Amino acid sequence: xxxxxxxxxxxxxxxxxxxxxxxxxxHHHKETxxxxxxxxxxxxxxxxxxLITGMIWAIIGGLFSVLFRLQLGFPNETFPILEDILGxxxxxxxxxxxxxxxxxxxxxxxxxxxxxxxxxxxxxxxFLIPLQLGARDMASPFMNMLSYxxxxxxxxxxxxxxxxxxxxxSGGWTVYPPLSAxxxxxxxxxxxxxxxxxxxxxxVVSSLLGGxxxxxxxxxxxxxxxxxxxxxxxxxxxxxxxxxxxxxxxxLLSGFILLLFDRHAGTSFYLSDIFLASTQKALPNxxxxxxxxxxxxxxxxxxxxxxxxxxxxxxxxxxxxxxxxKPIFGYMAxxxxxxxxxxxAFLVWAHHMFVTGLNxxxxxxxxxxxxxxxxxxxxxxxxxxxxxxxxxxxxTPGMLFSIGFVSLFISGGLTGIFLGNSTLDIHLHDxxxxxxxxxxxxxxxxxxxxxxxxxxWFPKMYGRYLNNTLAYIHFWITLVGAxxxxxxxxxxxxxxxxxxxxxxxxxxSFNQFDGLNxxxxxxxxxxxAVQLLFVFNFIYSIFKGRRVTSQNPWGATTLEWTTPxxxxxxxxxxxxxxVHRWAYDYGKDGRDFVPQTEPISPNESPESKH
Amino acid sequence: MSTLLIIAILLLGFIVVFQIAxxxxxxxxxxxxxxxxxxxxxxxxxxxxxxMILGLIGVYWCNELYKGKILGEAASDHGEKIDTMLxxxxxxxxxxxxxxxILLFWFSFKYQYKEGRKAFYYxxxxxxxxIWTVIPAIALTVLVGFGLYYWFKITxxxxxxxxxxxxxxxxxxxxxxxxxxxxxxxxxYYKNIDEGKLNQLGLIWDDKASHDDxxxxxxxxxxxxxxxxxxxxxxxxxxDVGLAHFRMKMDAVPGTPTTMWxxxxxxxxxxxxxxxxxxxxxxxxxxQMCGKxxxxxxxxxxxxxxxxxxxxxxxxxxxxxxxxxxxxxKPAVPVATxxxxxxxxxxxxxxxxxx
Numbered sequence: 028x029x030x031x032x033x034x035x036x037x038x039x040x041x042x043x044x045x046x047x048x049x050x051x052x053x054h055h056h057k058e059t060x061x062x063x064x065x066x067x068x069x070x071x072x073x074x075x076x077x078l079i080t081g082m083i084w085a086i087i088g089g090l091f092s093v094l095f096r097l098q099l100g101f102p103n104e105t106f107p108i109l110e111d112i113l114g115x116x117x118x119x120x121x122x123x124x125x126x127x128x129x130x131x132x133x134x135x136x137x138x139x140x141x142x143x144x145x146x147x148x149x150x151x152x153x154f155l156i157p158l159q160l161g162a163r164d165m166a167s168p169f170m171n172m173l174s175y176x177x178x179x180x181x182x183x184x185x186x187x188x189x190x191x192x193x194x195x196x197s198g199g200w201t202v203y204p205p206l207s208a209x210x211x212x213x214x215x216x217x218x219x220x221x222x223x224x225x226x227x228x229x230x231v232v233s234s235l236l237g238g239x240x241x242x243x244x245x246x247x248x249x250x251x252x253x254x255x256x257x258x259x260x261x262x263x264x265x266x267x268x269x270x271x272x273x274x275x276x277x278x279l280l281s282g283f284i285l286l287l288f289d290r291h292a293g294t295s296f297y298l299s300d301i302f303l304a305s306t307q308k309a310l311p312n313x314x315x316x317x318x319x320x321x322x323x324x325x326x327x328x329x330x331x332x333x334x335x336x337x338x339x340x341x342x343x344x345x346x347x348x349x350x351x352x353k354p355i356f357g358y359m360a361x362x363x364x365x366x367x368x369x370x371x372a373f374l375v376w377a378h379h380m381f382v383t384g385l386n387x388x389x390x391x392x393x394x395x396x397x398x399x400x401x402x403x404x405x406x407x408x409x410x411x412x413x414x415x416x417x418x419x420x421x422x423t424p425g426m427l428f429s430i431g432f433v434s435l436f437i438s439g440g441l442t443g444i445f446l447g448n449s450t451l452d453i454h455l456h457d458x459x460x461x462x463x464x465x466x467x468x469x470x471x472x473x474x475x476x477x478x479x480x481x482x483x484w485f486p487k488m489y490g491r492y493l494n495n496t497l498a499y500i501h502f503w504i505t506l507v508g509a510x511x512x513x514x515x516x517x518x519x520x521x522x523x524x525x526x527x528x529x530x531x532x533x534x535x536s537f538n539q540f541d542g543l544n545x546x547x548x549x550x551x552x553x554x555x556a557v558q559l560l561f562v563f564n565f566i567y568s569i570f571k572g573r574r575v576t577s578q579n580p581w582g583a584t585t586l587e588w589t590t591p592x593x594x595x596x597x598x599x600x601x602x603x604x605x606v607h608r609w610a611y612d613y614g615k616d617g618r619d620f621v622p623q624t625e626p627i628s629p630n631e632s633p634e635s636k637h
Numbered sequence: 638m639s640t641l642l643i644i645a646i647l648l649l650g651f652i653v654v655f656q657i658a659x660x661x662x663x664x665x666x667x668x669x670x671x672x673x674x675x676x677x678x679x680x681x682x683x684x685x686x687x688x689m690i691l692g693l694i695g696v697y698w699c700n701e702l703y704k705g706k707i708l709g710e711a712a713s714d715h716g717e718k719i720d721t722m723l724x725x726x727x728x729x730x731x732x733x734x735x736x737x738x739i740l741l742f743w744f745s746f747k748y749q750y751k752e753g754r755k756a757f758y759y760x761x762x763x764x765x766x767x768i769w770t771v772i773p774a775i776a777l778t779v780l781v782g783f784g785l786y787y788w789f790k791i792t793x794x795x796x797x798x799x800x801x802x803x804x805x806x807x808x809x810x811x812x813x814x815x816x817x818x819x820x821x822x823x824x825x826y827y828k829n830i831d832e833g834k835l836n837q838l839g840l841i842w843d844d845k846a847s848h849d850d851x852x853x854x855x856x857x858x859x860x861x862x863x864x865x866x867x868x869x870x871x872x873x874x875x876x877d878v879g880l881a882h883f884r885m886k887m888d889a890v891p892g893t894p895t896t897m898w899x900x901x902x903x904x905x906x907x908x909x910x911x912x913x914x915x916x917x918x919x920x921x922x923x924x925q926m927c928g929k930x931x932x933x934x935x936x937x938x939x940x941x942x943x944x945x946x947x948x949x950x951x952x953x954x955x956x957x958x959x960x961x962x963x964x965x966x967k968p969a970v971p972v973a974t975x976x977x978x979x980x981x982x983x984x985x986x987x988x989x990x991x992x
Binding site: 106107108124125128197198199203204205206209212213214298299300301302303304305307309313314315316317318351352353354355356357358359360382383384387390391394395398399401402405406408409410411412413415416417418419420421422427430433434437438441442444445448449450451453454456457458494495496497499500503506507510514515518521522523525526527528529530531533534535536537539540543556559560563564573611613614615616617 | 640641647650651654655657658659661662665674677678681682684685688692695696699700703704706707715716718719722723726729730733734737738740741742744745748749750751754755756757758759760761762765766769770773774777780781783784785787788789791792793807808827828830832839869872873874875877879881882884885886887888890891892893894895896914916917918920922923924925926927928929930931932933935
């Protein structure tokens with residue numbers, strides 16, 4: 028009895044809550060600049076904050092790669108302009124080894140974490156979860172705001188590490204100890220490394236605040252009729268991503284904390300039997316295991332690559348379906364394969380460690396589980412292909428990037444079958460083959476998915492379109508460039524050329540690729556320039572782009588296109604729409620599309636048992 | 638100057654492209670949105686097909702261009718297994734690659750927007766989905782099967798008759814140790830390392846087994862056709878013994894020794910002939926980021942005939958002797974009394990250590 032009363036009370040509360048929201052809606056003009064653009068609690072504004080911060084990071088991270096490609100492509104030339112800008116790091120116009128390693132380290136850190144994790148999930152989870160689920164905002168808008176600001180502070184700390192005298196972290200983005208633990212072993216392991224660790228700790232906090240919010244919003248705040256199996260695949264993808272992040276980032280943090288202890292508190296978690304040539308001294312630490320760190324790191328590190336790629340799989344599925352005017356093929360198989368990928372993500376981390384002296388018997392299990400991931404991945408690819416089959420394809424920029432995504436995902440995914448096989452990993456480990464593999468499958472693919480998302484949802488974000496011609500130029504040069512850069516690297520890898528070498532002139536085994544290295548560097552610069560063109564298009568179109576004139580410009584079924592062209596805080600004026608069907612009724616019964624909000628009519632063919 | 642010029646050209650190109658893009662938007666307004674869309678769609682559909690065809694030609698061409706540059710035949714028995722595995726994997730993934738890429742771009746081209754075409758409402762098909770779950774699963778089972786078969790052969794125990802060599806990485810170079818006549822490595826402790834006294838591994842002279850150990854930075858000498866087991870150590874940070882020609886690789890972890898074994902198939906001299914390069918050397922590359930000199934951390938492997946190996950080994954002075962030059966200046970000790978000299982020397986070291 029009392030329970031029932033409680034229930035009613037709750038319902039009553041919820042109603043007042045909503046009423047309050049609607050009231051709030053009427054008072055829009057009271058928002059100040061600070062509450063609207065800076066400390067905003069509107070999920071759409073927070074998404075834009077993540078996106079723009081991510082784009083700034085992407086430019087910085089991309090610029091780093093241009094700089095180190097200059098060294099790789101032109102090892103014998105000097106660029107005096109670099110000395111003018113970078114000072115001692117490019118003494119004599121040549122990039123110094125310490126700086127080269129700082130560049131590669133920061134390139135990896137920035138792009139993996141700050142762009143493709145925060146910039147990607149932060150943008151699309153924040154933007155699309157409430158809009159596609161029919162919620163007025165996130166479960167906790169305040170936590171959501173905190174999530175962005177922790178990310179912002181992490182960014183500031185990371186940026187500041189670029190300006191310290193001994194330089195930023197330079198031990199590779201994986202920062203393996205003992206190298207990263209000992210300032211005497213490397214300049215970058217001095218204060219730069221502390222700043223790196225602090226920035227990453229703040230980043231983990233941001234990621235957890237965001238992730239918990241995404242999960243609770245998806246589980247609790249779906250509108251009436253939006254059952255889990257009616258959610259667009261984007262939401263499913265973001266859901267799995269958030270779960271992966273919440274479960275694995277704390278492990279990374281624990282690894283970092285132990286590393287901080289080893290650096291400053293005299294502990295020996297990772298350190299043992301070390302004699303440093305630079306000081307001619309033996310360290311007191313004994314009994315630690317450098318491999319322990321690698322386990323802790325890759326326990327996040329591997330799920331991390333799925334944290335990057337899963338959201339883009341979701342985005343691509345939705346963009347592709349909408350522009351094929353066809354339902355996504357095998358919705359449940361898509362959800363199931365993402366679930367399988369999310370589970371397997373936790374069981375394969377040691378495939379990064381086949382040659383660390385890991386017990387070969389244990390390695391065998393990791394081979395099996397790793398190659399198992401190829402099965403759900405293959406299902407997804409075939410389902411995308413079937414989605415295109417007999418569609419009526421509109422090559423909007425978002426659609427082109429989705430097709431490019433699938434192409435790159437196939438290419439990069441297949442090379443994963445090489446590396447996941449421990450036998451081949453013996454030869455290919457830490458060579459250019461690895462660089463080629465992960466750049467194609469999670470770097471460029473994820474960017475393609477992200478671009479697909481940006482081009483597709485930009486009209487919803489800003490009420491304007493991006494310029495199409497620039498978009499096509501952007502797509503074609505990026506696609507061709509990505510293959511030109513990374514495809515030949517497989518051959519370098521097969522030749523055993525190691526990663527993280529800045530000069531091959533001392534090596535008889537690896538110096539046969541000078542011409543290729545130069546070619547790759549030139550293409551890199553061109554592709555980077557085209558990304559700047561995209562950024563320009565983005566900024567220009569926010570203010571001057573062609574205006575969106577209809578509520579649903581792509582003819583899509585999902586809820587975000589039922590909001591006003593420029594939705595305010597709260598998203599819908601009046602009632603939140605109710606959902607009556609899944610998100611993929613394109614081309615059903617001869618109709619171009621049926622929005623999710625339309626009730627099932629009695630003479631409609633039965634809802635498919637997807 | 639040329640840098641500025643390049644930047645200026647890029648900037649100019651930027652402006653031109655932008656102006657064209659802006660103009661094209663106006664044109665599209667004039668032409669009507671629908672017509673522009675149809676035109677763009679046709680162009681992109683065609684480009685997708687062209688990209689696939691040129692891309693596949695490019696893949697073939699790239700292969701022709703570089704297949705000669707990827708090291709040639711493996712120089713160890715394990716390397717051969719790895720190469721076989723590589724060819725199996727390339728064959729299977731290659732077929733999948735070509736089929737899926739062709740389908741992707743062909744579908745894109747074929748089913749591009751046409752006025753009046755109705756997309757086929759096709760939400761799922763259980764049979765198809767089962768097929769493309771099972772086929773990849775079978776293909777992967779084959780790959781896992783072959784892979785693990787070779788993996789256990791390669792990582793299994795080294796044969797008993799294998800030579801044992803210890804290799805230790807440091808920033809930024811390699812140290813090789815041979816056990817000497819007794820075939821036993823002497824004990825070592827990293828706090829004993831004293832480069833001034835030429836004891837770069839911290840050998841414990843109290844342990845008699847260390848007295849005939851040979852330590853060198855020159856090169857790692859291996860016997861052709863004879864299995865060799867490497868005991869891999871690091872003195873400071875994580876390194877990695879990368880032997881591209883032998884297709885072998887193993888991390889060097891401070892505090893945790895690792896091992897790997899293989900059988901070299903060709904001597905360095907034979908490789909010089911095979912490759913037609915009189916300067917050919919087997920190189921050891923450090924394959925794990927280890928600091929600013931990582932890219933220059935090179936070692937040399939000399940694979941030689943057994944007789945040459947014995948000759949080389951005989952010429953090497955044990956580290957013990959090099960580290961204790963006072964022993965060398967003494968007249969050669971008669972063979973009958975080596976035990977005594979060892980004791981005194983050991984006592985001496987123990988005494989100096991306690992200081």
